[in-house]
Amino acid sequence: MLNIPLWKRVVIWGVVALGLLYAMPNLFYSRVELSNDAEAAIEAAGATPEREAAAGAWPDWLPSSLVNLGLDLRGGAHLLAEVQVEDVYDDRLDAYWPEIRDALRDERDTVGTIRRQDAPAGELRIRVSRPEGMARALEVVRGLASPVTSLSGVGATDIVVAGQGDEIIVQLSEAEQQATDDRTIRQSLEIIRRRVDEAGTREPTIQRQGADRILIQVPGIGSAQELKDLIGTTAQLTFHPVLGRTGDADADVPPRAQLLPSMTEEGTYYTVEESPVVTGEDLVDAQPAFDQNGQPAVNFRFNPSGARKFGDYTAENIGSPFAIVLDEEVISAPVIRDHIPGGSGIITGNFSVEESTQLAVLLRAGALPAEMTFLEERTIGPELGQDSIEAGEIAAIVAFTAVLVFMGLSYGLFGIFANIALLINVGLLFGLLSMIGATLTLPGIAGIVLTIGMAVDANVLVFERIREEMKTARGPARAIELGYDRALSAIVDANITTFIIATILFMLGSGPVRGFAVTLGLGIITSVFTAIFVTRLIIVTWFERRRPKTIEV
Amino acid sequence: MRLRLVPETTDIDFFKYRRSTFGVSMVLMVLSLVVWAVMGLNFGIDFRGGTTIRTQSTEAVDVGAYRDAIAPLGLGDVTITEIFDPSFDEDQNVAMVRIQAQEGQESVTAETIAEVETALQQVDPSITFPSVESVGPKVSGELIQTAFIAVAASLAAILFYIWLRFEWQFSVGAVVALFHDVVLTIGLFSLLQIRFDLATIAAILTIIGYSINDTVVIFDRLRENLIKYKQRALQDVMNLSVNETLSRTVMTSGTTLIALIALLILGGDVIRGFVFAITWGVVVGTYSSVYVAKNVVLWLGVKRDWSKPDANQGNQFANIDA
Numbered sequence: 006m007l008n009i010p011l012w013k014r015v016v017i018w019g020v021v022a023l024g025l026l027y028a029m030p031n032l033f034y035s036r037v038e039l040s041n042d043a044e045a046a047i048e049a050a051g052a053t054p055e056r057e058a059a060a061g062a063w064p065d066w067l068p069s070s071l072v073n074l075g076l077d078l079r080g081g082a083h084l085l086a087e088v089q090v091e092d093v094y095d096d097r098l099d100a101y102w103p104e105i106r107d108a109l110r111d112e113r114d115t116v117g118t119i120r121r122q123d124a125p126a127g128e129l130r131i132r133v134s135r136p137e138g139m140a141r142a143l144e145v146v147r148g149l150a151s152p153v154t155s156l157s158g159v160g161a162t163d164i165v166v167a168g169q170g171d172e173i174i175v176q177l178s179e180a181e182q183q184a185t186d187d188r189t190i191r192q193s194l195e196i197i198r199r200r201v202d203e204a205g206t207r208e209p210t211i212q213r214q215g216a217d218r219i220l221i222q223v224p225g226i227g228s229a230q231e232l233k234d235l236i237g238t239t240a241q242l243t244f245h246p247v248l249g250r251t252g253d254a255d256a257d258v259p260p261r262a263q264l265l266p267s268m269t270e271e272g273t274y275y276t277v278e279e280s281p282v283v284t285g286e287d288l289v290d291a292q293p294a295f296d297q298n299g300q301p302a303v304n305f306r307f308n309p310s311g312a313r314k315f316g317d318y319t320a321e322n323i324g325s326p327f328a329i330v331l332d333e334e335v336i337s338a339p340v341i342r343d344h345i346p347g348g349s350g351i352i353t354g355n356f357s358v359e360e361s362t363q364l365a366v367l368l369r370a371g372a373l374p375a376e377m378t379f380l381e382e383r384t385i386g387p388e389l390g391q392d393s394i395e396a397g398e399i400a401a402i403v404a405f406t407a408v409l410v411f412m413g414l415s416y417g418l419f420g421i422f423a424n425i426a427l428l429i430n431v432g433l434l435f436g437l438l439s440m441i442g443a444t445l446t447l448p449g450i451a452g453i454v455l456t457i458g459m460a461v462d463a464n465v466l467v468f469e470r471i472r473e474e475m476k477t478a479r480g481p482a483r484a485i486e487l488g489y490d491r492a493l494s495a496i497v498d499a500n501i502t503t504f505i506i507a508t509i510l511f512m513l514g515s516g517p518v519r520g521f522a523v524t525l526g527l528g529i530i531t532s533v534f535t536a537i538f539v540t541r542l543i544i545v546t547w548f549e550r551r552r553p554k555t556i557e558v
Numbered sequence: 559m560r561l562r563l564v565p566e567t568t569d570i571d572f573f574k575y576r577r578s579t580f581g582v583s584m585v586l587m588v589l590s591l592v593v594w595a596v597m598g599l600n601f602g603i604d605f606r607g608g609t610t611i612r613t614q615s616t617e618a619v620d621v622g623a624y625r626d627a628i629a630p631l632g633l634g635d636v637t638i639t640e641i642f643d644p645s646f647d648e649d650q651n652v653a654m655v656r657i658q659a660q661e662g663q664e665s666v667t668a669e670t671i672a673e674v675e676t677a678l679q680q681v682d683p684s685i686t687f688p689s690v691e692s693v694g695p696k697v698s699g700e701l702i703q704t705a706f707i708a709v710a711a712s713l714a715a716i717l718f719y720i721w722l723r724f725e726w727q728f729s730v731g732a733v734v735a736l737f738h739d740v741v742l743t744i745g746l747f748s749l750l751q752i753r754f755d756l757a758t759i760a761a762i763l764t765i766i767g768y769s770i771n772d773t774v775v776i777f778d779r780l781r782e783n784l785i786k787y788k789q790r791a792l793q794d795v796m797n798l799s800v801n802e803t804l805s806r807t808v809m810t811s812g813t814t815l816i817a818l819i820a821l822l823i824l825g826g827d828v829i830r831g832f833v834f835a836i837t838w839g840v841v842v843g844t845y846s847s848v849y850v851a852k853n854v855v856l857w858l859g860v861k862r863d864w865s866k867p868d869a870n871q872g873n874q875f876a877n878i879d880a
Binding site: 077085087228229230233379380381382383384385386388389392393395396397399400401403404405407408411412414415416417447448450451454455457458459461462465466469472473491494495498499500501502503505506507509510513514517518521522525 | 560561562563566612614645668671686687688689690691692693694696697704705707708711712715716719720723756757759760763764766767768770771772774775777778779782802803805806809810812813814815816817818820821823824825826828829832833836
């Protein structure tokens, strides 16, 4: 009849206790948050007595994850940037041009003279003076293609070469375009992340969205403009002639020169010419590699204009050092060993493998690979967020109290049971939200309030059913059992349909709407759980103790 | 003494005036569509691009002065509305300035926003700007599409699920009722020119979720009664089912409305439109469950022979017990 095995009781109360334990840190929001911040700071920058004290304010053995507050509640900036991935195609083709030119020059006898033509974006057009040599020219250019390593493009090469009259048309292959797009976005993400992290704000969200978009949400930043200044500017990477090296931070510098600190060697400064030879904007790629002696090094590649400037400079300055400068700091100042033509070169030095890898990352991360346009910008002030939290809190408390009173008046003792379950339900919802690290938004608060209203539905269905069964069934125990059994299909159907909606909202929505979908969906799960397990257990426990002859629902 | 909103047993004939109630629903739907076509919707920047700036000041809002200050900048259509809310402090005066998307720009530039802010600061030095939001036309176009897909996908998913669990007539009835709720909500938003944005779409989806919840509970009872009373006329069985579940319908709508009204009054102006839509939806959804969904099922007729063991029968979940 109403028997519930002991293990089920233990499991149900266990789940409730666990959920409430996870919900608890949210009651001490600021204290837990300060403690978490301090712990993160200790991990990042080492322990200090103040940090230890702050971290100890919340005991280690208690869960410490909190519900994240969305931008609309905490204040901050939101940007949706579109990366102009096509920009990179032309750069890539431009970088190919010197190679193609050199290769075709070697075939001058068959193809004649060559000249680069104006071409629409995404194409490289070369006119040859002897169209009869076209077959050979195409063969030569195709020979320059290298295979693309991607999942979709097995066996594909990076360029597509076609002949049209006396013109050779070189385009990036589809596989290469995809690979390039992907690389561009990932590089952009990396650079943005580095920059935002450096700004030291809490829990930034930097996400790829769709093929070519990046969503950036930074709580606590003053305005979207500030954020744009931070990530929209290209980090300055420059190559300067070195005039001297010193340990004196206040050394005199000659006119049109500047003193820059070394990034790796503390206390070392370089005097460099103010105007750079080449800038990072001319850099196409940088990869960790090894030089001919097996020493770690970094391979880099310039675009044509960078290649020309760099080639000329290196030819004239063999034996003298030049400085690679990132954000006013000298990364390294290698000595030029050779003339570097064709735009690609190798940086050697006393690198370890890690250092060369890091340098390659720095070189690549120096400049954003492509321009970004901002499609969406939102700034929410912290006061507005605070007002929203306060309004939401008051509304939730009033709604909650009203529903409790209403249920108590309508169903008496059973109403009280349902109310206990409702309190547990809200606790579990917060526990679940904290556990999965969900973000609470203003519509999310509305979702919780709506859940409070709707959560009683499952209980109401059961109670109404028990009332009905009381008219026909033999005894209250039977009525309770039948009430639960018969109400179940309605509860399940009704909640699955709502859950479908929550899922669709979650998939298609973003930001605040998604926050609403999360609280609505999780609210359905917790309310069904509390209604069919928790309330039932409470009622059965009560029934076992009192054994009432009749019940009044 | 218990609070009983509905007497213990009721015997209301819900289908006595079914032609007129269904007729009224249809007329309201047509009216909503007409209002929508004539007056259009007051799209927020999510759907048509542009910028909204929320201003806050200790001085009273002077919409005319604001307008005069911004007019020389030549930004095209600028709307300024003052916002009132019971949760505001006495010296908290809030207005929303909305600037249309500028020709040939992906989003309103920082310079434009700075110009507007400077102009407003000259009118009222104490003014602050708690939020500035800007959406480019490219994104807003996509958002409209996504919103449309979301509503269509929800209706399709529900059509399918109800068909799976019940009969196709139920499924049609439920979707007609949901469509009714959606159209009436859009009609009201058009009539009152309430701002229609992404949150409104979320509200519409929530309405769909709530309304279907209500419809399914009555359907579930109807299915049970159809098995129990094989000989009674469909209309009688339906009436019985609606009467039997009436107390539950009123209780659930009641608690949900209590919660929503609390939120509507106290939840602040930022989500008022959102909460308003859901509140309206709960009322319309409860009505449509009885007067639209059931009417459609009544007209379509439904299988009366449930004696064969049927995989779709509603008790496959009934062996879950605590």
